[in-house]
Amino acid sequence: xxxxxxxxxxxxxxxxxxxxxxxxxxxxxxxxxxxxxxxxxxxxxxxxxxxxxxxxxxxxxxxxxxxxxxxxxxxxxxxxxxxxxxxxxxxxxxxxxxxxxxxxxxxxxxxxxxxxxxxxxxxxxxxxxxxxxxxxxxxxxxxxxxxxxxxxxxxxxxxxxxxxxxxxxxxxxxxxxxxxxxxxxxxxxxxxxxxxxxxxxxxxxxxxxxxxxxxxxxxxxxxxxxxxxxx
Amino acid sequence: xxxxxxxxxxxxxxxxxxxxxxxxxxxxxxxxxxxxxxxxxxxxxxxxxxxxxxxxxxxxxxxxxxxxxxxxxxxxxxxxxxxxxxxxxxxxxxxxxxxxxxxxxxxxxxxxxxxxxxxxxxxxxxxxxxxxxxxxxxxxxxxxxxxxxxxxxxxxxxxxxxxxxxxxxxxxxxxxxxxxxxxxxxxxxxxxxxxxxxxxxxxxxxxxxxxxxxxxxxxxxxxxxxxxxxx
DNA sequence: TCAATAGTGTCTGTTAGACATTATGGA
DNA sequence: TCCATAATGTCTAACAGACACTATTGA
Numbered sequence: 001x002x003x004x005x006x007x008x009x010x011x012x013x014x015x016x017x018x019x020x021x022x023x024x025x026x027x028x029x030x031x032x033x034x035x036x037x038x039x040x041x042x043x044x045x046x047x048x049x050x051x052x053x054x055x056x057x058x059x060x061x062x063x064x065x066x067x068x069x070x071x072x073x074x075x076x077x078x079x080x081x082x083x084x085x086x087x088x089x090x091x092x093x094x095x096x097x098x099x100x101x102x103x104x105x106x107x108x109x110x111x112x113x114x115x116x117x118x119x120x121x122x123x124x125x126x127x128x129x130x131x132x133x134x135x136x137x138x139x140x141x142x143x144x145x146x147x148x149x150x151x152x153x154x155x156x157x158x159x160x161x162x163x164x165x166x167x168x169x170x171x172x173x174x175x176x177x178x179x180x181x182x183x184x185x186x187x188x189x190x191x192x193x194x195x196x197x198x199x200x201x202x203x204x205x206x207x208x209x210x211x212x213x214x215x216x217x218x219x220x221x222x223x224x225x226x227x228x229x230x231x
Numbered sequence: 232x233x234x235x236x237x238x239x240x241x242x243x244x245x246x247x248x249x250x251x252x253x254x255x256x257x258x259x260x261x262x263x264x265x266x267x268x269x270x271x272x273x274x275x276x277x278x279x280x281x282x283x284x285x286x287x288x289x290x291x292x293x294x295x296x297x298x299x300x301x302x303x304x305x306x307x308x309x310x311x312x313x314x315x316x317x318x319x320x321x322x323x324x325x326x327x328x329x330x331x332x333x334x335x336x337x338x339x340x341x342x343x344x345x346x347x348x349x350x351x352x353x354x355x356x357x358x359x360x361x362x363x364x365x366x367x368x369x370x371x372x373x374x375x376x377x378x379x380x381x382x383x384x385x386x387x388x389x390x391x392x393x394x395x396x397x398x399x400x401x402x403x404x405x406x407x408x409x410x411x412x413x414x415x416x417x418x419x420x421x422x423x424x425x426x427x428x429x430x431x432x433x434x435x436x437x438x439x440x441x442x443x444x445x446x447x448x449x450x451x452x453x454x455x456x457x458x459x460x461x462x
Numbered sequence: 463t464c465a466a467t468a469g470t471g472t473c474t475g476t477t478a479g480a481c482a483t484t485a486t487g488g489a
Numbered sequence: 490t491c492c493a494t495a496a497t498g499t500c501t502a503a504c505a506g507a508c509a510c511t512a513t514t515g516a
């Protein structure tokens with residue numbers, strides 16, 4: 001045990017500068033894409049994450065929704081905080097503290113404004129170091145929580161085929177999945193329900209459309225898995 | 232798609248008041264316990280989470296470590312951000328924004344200062360609404376990430392028995408686990424290694440001591456599980 | 463008819479959980 | 490000796506993954 005510190009805790013708030021930095025994610029052709037905005041020419045990097053300070057009385061996710069609406073023209077379907085940083089790395093607005101928020105949006109929803117563009121996660125241009133950290137955190141968080149939170153469904157339109165859904169899982173996890181196993185596990189989860197519609201695209205048998213409709217789970221109680229200790 | 236908003240994004244930081252609110256967690260007799268500090272008599276509630284503003288240039292986890300050292304006399308073994316809140320709920324210091332951080336500490340490490348006390352998670356006294364939300368988030372996050380992060384090991388001393396470890400998992404998950412299955416899964420995970428020491432407590436066969444020593448994992452690649460969609 | 467995609471049935475190796483058994487100490 | 494806890498072996502049901510097969514459309 002260490003020595004007891006002499007100074008007691010006299011808690012007090014401190015004023016600081018805060019930004020909400022949004023990682024808008026959407027599935028593009030065979031890759032997850034991030035929405036970046038063109039930075040003013042005075043900036044060190046030509047691109048940055050969309051960001052802003054929350055307005056007075058505005059919640060953090062509300063701010064993320066507003067920012068996303070401005071750059072994409074559509075509100076995201078889902079938010080996930082990916083961590084709050086105060087690490088001294090450079091931020092485009094020199095905010096002391098950044099709240100990183102992943103905003104998930106289905107493909108084909110919205111249209112980036114003139115100064116915004118989609119970039120595949122794997123090939124981003126140079127952005128401020130703080131923003132780079134936030135993007136990396138967002139990717140890690142999304143991959144880590146994909147099977148504990150309905151993230152994948154928020155990257156799809158309300159009606160989707162099981163192949164679409166599997167494709168999103170494969171994008172998020174970065175590896176191929178086994179079709180029959182995927183469907184069996186999905187069936188057992190009672191997360192989706194079939195609709196009376198079918199979707200035909202080009203050749204091949206049309207696929208039935210499903211919607212996200214989680215049912216009350218019977219107490220599954222699976223065992224401990226000691227998984228993903230990849231730190 | 233919605234109408235394109237008229238206002239473009241002119242991002243700017245805003246000054247706000249920030250607090251780091253720490254949920255110090257430690258296993259006590261058959262329950263996870265939270266460390267609360269006695270609030271000044273002027274406060275609405277008699278107890279609160281330990282909290283403070285981060286100092287200039289101090290990272291958020293550094294602040295959490297400092298706060299924990301003051302109230303417990305020992306640095307926590309591990310931190311996990313449990314969410315940043317700006318929801319308008321009441322905070323003891325009226326901070327606009329709170330960063331909630333869970334700090335894990337093994338049993339028997341440190342000694343609470345005079346004005347601090349351990350409370351079982353299940354029976355907390357009245358605390359400010361913002362703090363209540365943070366505690367609930369912390370409990371949920373710890374339960375959700377226990378098998379993806381070495382949380383359980385940070386609630387134990389460096390050397391522990393497998394029964395101790397299983398006990399911590401049972402505390403975190405809130406249910407009993409099967410002994411043989413637990414040990415098999417642990418064996419397969421290469422997360423612990425046996426030491427040449429044994430621990431005897433009262434009657435019964437002495438238990439071998441283990442240490443947390445994660446090995447490089449062979450690419451396990453387990454399937455998608457669609458688990459814990461309990462939102 | 464062929465190509466392409468959707469969807470399903472079967473087999474097999476692995477694993478979680480139940481149960482039983484042995485091991486080793488203290489009272 | 491008895492009791493309590495540690496640790497492990499065996500059995501079984503459930504399940505993940507591989508493979509093969511059928512189904513249904515467009516070219």
